[in-house]
Amino acid sequence: MILPIVAYGAPILRAVAKDIEPDYPGLPKLIEDMWETMYSSNGVGLAAPQINKGIRIFVVDSAQIFENLEPEDEKYPDAPGIKQVFINAHIKSLGGDEWAYNEGCLSIPKIREDVYRSEEVTLEYMDENFVAHTQTFIGVTARVILHEYDHLEGKLFIDYLKPLKKRMIKGKLDDISKGKVRVDYRMTFQK
Template identity: 70%
Template sequence: MILPIVAYGSPILRRVAVDITPDYPNLTQLIADMWETMYASNGVGLAAPQINRSIRIFTVDSEQIIENLDEEERQEYEGDEGIKETFINAHIVEFAGDEWPYNEGCLSIPKVREDVMRPETVTIEYVNEKFEPQRKTFGGITARVIQHEYDHIEGKLFIDYLSPLKRKLLKGKLLDISNGKVRMDYRMTYPKS
């Protein structure tokens, strides 16, 4: 089932999400709904707070980004084949490498894209859908998407990394989003006025 995406301004996007246990109600269906919602919204990642659940789950499909790169870009991200994975109860262990810019967007902040600096690699501990412990290091675009989605379960948004001047310049657009004046071709829920 395709779920509505929570729009900027909703308090849930600013909460630190909580870990869950394997007996979380309807977990398998929730994860399936997250994948369906992400693809229906043309996203490459989706975190549970974006579908109004303050729990530590996010999905990432960076394979689709890698597949759409031209040859020159592929060389730039050599070694990053992309992933299609669900992260549950994720906690970042370490960031490494130089920070580099990339133009990010967010399903909860439609029609806003800005360059964000993030470290090259991230090491993260989490459990998969079978609740098997994982500890992996990711680089390139995949690391970027993971860090963006991880921020959602920490109550952060990509705009938090922008300079005060950039944020001030975006204030009108952000207000329009939270007031429901920005419409997308996917379902959204807006903060209550």
């Protein structure tokens, strides 16, 4: 089932999400719905707070980013990407240089800005079967993971922008929070 994406301005996007237990009600269906919602919205990642769930789960399909790129391109050492579920994720470490990449967010449609993030992240997390993993991710895949991880911490990509840039997009953000934006996927807006 395709779920509505929570728009900028909703308090859940600023709350720290909670870890869940393996018996979380309807977890397999929730994961299936998250994949369906992400793909129908043309996203490469989706975090539970974006569908109004204050829990620590996100899905990432960075392989979509590489579909139209040359696989041997050295700019993308993480090609061909991953398709993965992350439950109860917690960052162990960040590494490498910070680098800029133009990011957007399904909860903040029609705004894209360059954001600096670390080129490497090591995470502890559970997969959809609640098997524990500690894994390091690099490149664009690390960036998508860090973007989705931020949603679990109540952070948004716009929080990384300089004050002047934030002031420049304030009107657009206000419009999004009031529902004055057209998108081709379902959204819910703060009343």
